[in-house]
Amino acid sequence: MKRRDFIKLSLTAGATAAASPFLAGAIPFRDSIAADALGDTIVTTPTVCNMCFWKCAGFVYKKNGIPWKITGNEADLHCQGRLCTRGTGGIGAYTDPDRLTTPLMRVEIDGQQSFKPVSWEEALNYISERLTLIKEQYGADRVAMFSHGDGASHFRHLLKAYGADSDSHPSYAQCRGPRDMGFELTFGEGVGSPDRTDMENARCIVLIGSHIGENLHNAQVQTFTKAVERGATIITVDPRFSVAASKSQHWLPIRPGTDIALLLAWIHVLINEGRYDQEYVAQYATGLEELHQYIQPYTPEWAYTETGIEPDTIRTTARAMAKASPACVVHPGRHVTWYGDDTQRSRAIAILNALLGSWGRKGGFYIPEKVRIPKYPTPPYPKAKSSWRDFTQTRYPLAHHAVTNTLIDASRGEDAHYKGWFIYGTNLPMTIPGIRDQLQEAIDQQELVVVIDVQPAEITGYADIILPECSYLERYDRLRNSPERVPSLAIRAPALEPRGDSKPGWWIAKQLSEKMGLGDYFPWSDYSEVLDWELQQAGSSLEEMKTLGHKPYPRKTPLYFAPREPRRFRTPSGKIELYSKTLSEHGFDPMPAYTRPDPVPEGYLRLNYGRVAAHTFGRTQNNPLLFELAPENVVWINPLIAADKQIRSGDYVRLKNSDGVISNEVRVRVTERIRPDSVYLPHGFGHTDKRLRLAFGKGADDSALMTRPAVDPIMGGTGMRTNFVTILTEDA
Numbered sequence: 001m002k003r004r005d006f007i008k009l010s011l012t013a014g015a016t017a018a019a020s021p022f023l024a025g026a027i028p029f030r031d032s033i034a035a036d037a038l039g040d041t042i043v044t045t046p047t048v049c050n051m052c053f054w055k056c057a058g059f060v061y062k063k064n065g066i067p068w069k070i071t072g073n074e075a076d077l078h079c080q081g082r083l084c085t086r087g088t089g090g091i092g093a094y095t096d097p098d099r100l101t102t103p104l105m106r107v108e109i110d111g112q113q114s115f116k117p118v119s120w121e122e123a124l125n126y127i128s129e130r131l132t133l134i135k136e137q138y139g140a141d142r143v144a145m146f147s148h149g150d151g152a153s154h155f156r157h158l159l160k161a162y163g164a165d166s167d168s169h170p171s172y173a174q175c176r177g178p179r180d181m182g183f184e185l186t187f188g189e190g191v192g193s194p195d196r197t198d199m200e201n202a203r204c205i206v207l208i209g210s211h212i213g214e215n216l217h218n219a220q221v222q223t224f225t226k227a228v229e230r231g232a233t234i235i236t237v238d239p240r241f242s243v244a245a246s247k248s249q250h251w252l253p254i255r256p257g258t259d260i261a262l263l264l265a266w267i268h269v270l271i272n273e274g275r276y277d278q279e280y281v282a283q284y285a286t287g288l289e290e291l292h293q294y295i296q297p298y299t300p301e302w303a304y305t306e307t308g309i310e311p312d313t314i315r316t317t318a319r320a321m322a323k324a325s326p327a328c329v330v331h332p333g334r335h336v337t338w339y340g341d342d343t344q345r346s347r348a349i350a351i352l353n354a355l356l357g358s359w360g361r362k363g364g365f366y367i368p369e370k371v372r373i374p375k376y377p378t379p380p381y382p383k384a385k386s387s388w389r390d391f392t393q394t395r396y397p398l399a400h401h402a403v404t405n406t407l408i409d410a411s412r413g414e415d416a417h418y419k420g421w422f423i424y425g426t427n428l429p430m431t432i433p434g435i436r437d438q439l440q441e442a443i444d445q446q447e448l449v450v451v452i453d454v455q456p457a458e459i460t461g462y463a464d465i466i467l468p469e470c471s472y473l474e475r476y477d478r479l480r481n482s483p484e485r486v487p488s489l490a491i492r493a494p495a496l497e498p499r500g501d502s503k504p505g506w507w508i509a510k511q512l513s514e515k516m517g518l519g520d521y522f523p524w525s526d527y528s529e530v531l532d533w534e535l536q537q538a539g540s541s542l543e544e545m546k547t548l549g550h551k552p553y554p555r556k557t558p559l560y561f562a563p564r565e566p567r568r569f570r571t572p573s574g575k576i577e578l579y580s581k582t583l584s585e586h587g588f589d590p591m592p593a594y595t596r597p598d599p600v601p602e603g604y605l606r607l608n609y610g611r612v613a614a615h616t617f618g619r620t621q622n623n624p625l626l627f628e629l630a631p632e633n634v635v636w637i638n639p640l641i642a643a644d645k646q647i648r649s650g651d652y653v654r655l656k657n658s659d660g661v662i663s664n665e666v667r668v669r670v671t672e673r674i675r676p677d678s679v680y681l682p683h684g685f686g687h688t689d690k691r692l693r694l695a696f697g698k699g700a701d702d703s704a705l706m707t708r709p710a711v712d713p714i715m716g717g718t719g720m721r722t723n724f725v726t727i728l729t730e731d732a
């Protein structure tokens, strides 16, 4: 069986019986047990939410052995005691009757490929035999991994021990990478997660393409809300009248794709009116003279012709930022892969913040700190003969992480470098735009494709072996130790017994290691031993953390720069680099260069996408609790377009892109809140895997319409706002 058919599984192959998960024997945790006034037994277990990657600490409650609710941990700054919609809906990740609950193996019967349930022994033996063959025939370095999420760490460790060093996270080239690169080139370090924005002390917040509110990063939304309440000036730049825009003094409905023009004009005003932080820039920055010269043509009047934003509005908003400086955050955003010039866009945002003196200052960007804990001792990894660098950095020398597309490319063709794939927690066909043909081609060349996930997804249809991981409520994961305002540790402990035959990631990786003679790298019998060892190094213990869930530690370094303190930045010059020699040496513009976006073709609309507050990417649509809140996405259409097409709110239409790709039917919302040159479609819907019985076929998949992504030449990010669509009505 060489070529792999994409298997659209029938519901019989490995689907969980629809019996109530509440009947699954949930074991009481031995501590944190109490009885309430009615005599019910309440058991609480600490967790770290995994419904998105903000990592809020909380507690899982069971009442009389039945999963009851999840709440936020009051002590945790990620959530300040309150979980978001998705976090409270975490119980649905456990109860989802469509979860994967047994290992599945691809088989061919009468020429027809399908999956059959197999034992763990059979599945793990198969994987370990294939990995051994790949190692013998080609070399251990010829295995790539694609991953998203904390649980991937166990498999990364396993593959490094095996001799592979090619792990890529789609979140780099499809989400945050350009932001981190833009800030690293300017300040020598990135924004991190949680974002180091000091919004709780900001007097002015500028959101340029960052829709806080619909993008629910918990504490960020809470501090933003508090900033609104205490009268901070909010400036929102968005072609759409977003929730954040509705809370703003200034909404700038910019022409899509022209952000850099606006940013350059703002820089122009700050410099030419002498409103930048001159002392800060003189002490910490280099390249002001070059920036001053470069910026001269980019007047607000010039920017008006590009952006559609009035020159007066540009000046007024720039002055509002300067007035609040340094307590002004020009927010770096998070998902920033839009037009292929995204590193330059992020550089412009970083430079603007530098001019406002907000980096390292109260109300701007604080200095994050994490708890220092030594690594649990395991043998050193063997040196991999090749790594992701050989494929990513030959194309994007400045990229600090693997670009997923480059590893997919290196897996295609008769001379494909990679011969085996591990895919953990990432649904590649719906995550990477325009990839489906290449994905099939690459997977056809693999000797082994392993998918590890909690639930079925489009990617599982490409696997040889599907390994069912239990949900985050049923497993230990590594400690949360994020760089942040107050260093802290938080723990995710198993609150519920694994459903069916699903297993924790650490268990799966350990079993594989033993089968492959790599057991020395997993020298413990249960992952709780690793956690306890690490916690002991930090003066705590697993026992203590099972009660606390979260523990803050005193900072060892200041939260902000001291006034006029000497400081060396981690850039080549040791200064904040307004002019980037690094970019220039690699043949890129050393200053943020503006490229006019392609105009919208006659008869088309720009496809903009985003999020709904109830869902994370395409991961949560089948969660029964969240499905109830948002079962499908809705396309926003301006009334002018709607009138022309005779469409009303509630009608269903299809979107067709300029390459002829047609979406599922999607419900319409006619609203003035979107510009007439664009439509807006939340991401993550339109699943095609029938095993997702709730989410299957609900709404339209924006990523399928993104057939023409624009690649960022600096770091390989895939700009996804470069497609155009028409609207098909039933009568068309």
Ligand code: SF4
Pocket (backbone or CB within 6 Å): 049, 050, 051, 052, 053, 054, 055, 056, 079, 082, 083, 084, 085, 086, 087, 088, 216, 217, 218, 219
């Ligand atoms: Fe969970 Fe919401 Fe926090 Fe994300 S922001 S970790 S979904 S509670």
